[in-house]
Amino acid sequence: MTDSTPTYRVLLHKEQLVFSAAHFITFAGDICESIHGHNYGVKAEVAGPLDENQYVVDFIAFRDTLGEIVRQLDHHVLLPLTHPLIQVQESEREVVAKFREKRWVFPREDCAILPITNTTAEQIAWWIAGQLRETMKPKVGGAIESLEVSVDENHGQWGICKIDW
16 A cells, blocks of 8 residues: 555535526627527535545535525526626616627626626636635635536536636
């Protein structure tokens, strides 16, 4: 037997980690697709050493925190706040999104305005990862080494983001 330190991971991939949302993205620099929706799936994995309880992270706390974040996106229109060509303006009652000659108006409560450049699965995964780390780190400390979030937008088309804890 070798003396190497084992690596441990905890993976969450549960039926309730899903959300339905509308979005549109730009591609090829300046082409904007039509607004459409997906039934997204989410999974997340943390890696790190075992703690005094002999686990990387408490499954229940991890699951519940991720579920709360995913629910923030469910049944919303996802809009990017930092896209150079998409303007998003919000007021108390509505959100107006513009891309060149296109203009969409949504009720404010139906929108999730995210600090991302494009509402791709990869960028949504990055946002979820950041929210998860920000919420969980005060509870579990800094022993976790990395966090990986995967967002499935179409039954096998995953966008994945791995960040340091």
